[in-house]
Amino acid sequence: MPLGPQSITDITGTQIDELVSSLGEPLYRSGQIKKWVYQGLVNSFDEMTNLPAPLRRKLMEAAKLRSLELVKQTTSTDGTVKALLKCTDGKTIETALMHYGGEENKERRTVCVSTQAGCGIGCPFCATGQQGLERNLTPGEIIGQVLYFASLLRPRPDGADGKLVPGRISNVVFMGMGEPLANYSNLWQAVETLNAPDCFKLGARNMTISTSGLVPQIKRLAQEKLQVGLAVSLHAADNTLRNKLVPVNRKYPLEQLIPACREYSRLTGRRVSFEYTLFGGINASVSHARSLAALIDGLNAHVNLITANKTGDAVYGPPPKRVVLAFEHELLRSHVNVTMREPRGQDIEAGCGQLRGRYLKEDS
Ligand code: SAH
Ligand code: SF4
Secondary structure (H helix, E strand, O other): OOOOOOEHHHOOHHHHHHHHHHOOOOOHHHHHHHHHHHOOOOOOHHHOOOOOHHHHHHHHHHOEOOOOEEEEEEEOOOOOEEEEEEOOOOOEEEEEEEEEOOOHHHOEEEEEOOOEEEOOOOOOOOOOHHHOEEEEOOHHHHHHHHHHHHHHOOOOOOOOOOOOOOOOOOEEEEOOOOOHHHHHHHHHHHHHHHHOOOOOOOOHHHEEEEEOOOHHHHHHHHHOOOOOEEEEEOOOOOHHHHHHHOHHHHOOOHHHHHHHHHHHHHHHOOOEEEEEEEOOOOOOOHHHHHHHHHHOOOOOEEEEEEEOOOOOOOOOOOOOHHHHHHHHHHHHHOOOOEEEEOOOOHHHOOOOOHHHHHHHHHHO
């Protein structure tokens, strides 16, 4: 069963079992292979030292181990690491690792993953949106971003860990480049493989999918057995403004989106997160805050406020601090659960699609 140019992470755990049995090998070998692959332990099949040499050779002929190659990596002063990775067809994607402090066992290492090269939704403030959609990423390319950081965070036998504190990835957020729910089946295969006990073993509750608001897919997500978190990029509480900021709102306006979120919360028992990026002079006034509170009234929800990361378009900049505080205050007054999120990695252009945008410009 040759996989062509694809990587072994492009197939499910069950398909790895089938591959191993089609190669005439006993099933326990499949478990050994998955362990090597999903612990990010090795860079080639040949390093899988507990496999017999003929099997390693057969695996090399059947599949690639990795499908992503590092182009550039930068570390921000706040510890956020951003990597630009290249797919086998030359497309580049961004992924980031964020550390959140806390007591030792509460420390979080979150990988922010891209699901498409580019994005077709076209939000005017977003660097990725300006690049258009190139293609969907494969499950292996999605998983490969997590494995890239998993192997970087693995304690080295020689103790040389560089600046990174070694440890396990605790969370995955699908908030990198692209609209995850526009690539549903590849996204979902990646989620299931990351979750599978014999693969990456990451709890479904530790994964969050961020969407611009594709209503049919939100409904589908609500029916899935694995309960991953849902974050909806709202950014506006009325259709006129949201049509501009998140153009897919023309297709799925708020009167469809909000009921779909209510249904998601009812069916899964989970709280929905709303991302609200504050753009000075656009969506950040106290009356915008009031409309937001009214829109999500009665919904089991949490609002994450983010201040805009400046991209090429100067119209979409962050508001002054006092405006941000007044917005937050108004939400609190209306009893909305709200968190002000600190932007991460600003000095390394860690905003969605920014590093890649720069790379493409430099490259042309
Ligand atoms: N396409 C999905 C997930 C990727 S974008 C979505 O839109 O939800 C992840 C988040 O980054 C979204 O909430 C998006 O609105 C936000 N974002 C994009 N560009 C930004 C910018 N310049 N400043 C602040 N947030 C931005
Ligand atoms: Fe696409 Fe999300 Fe960027 Fe909008 S914000 S263009 S949906 S990646």
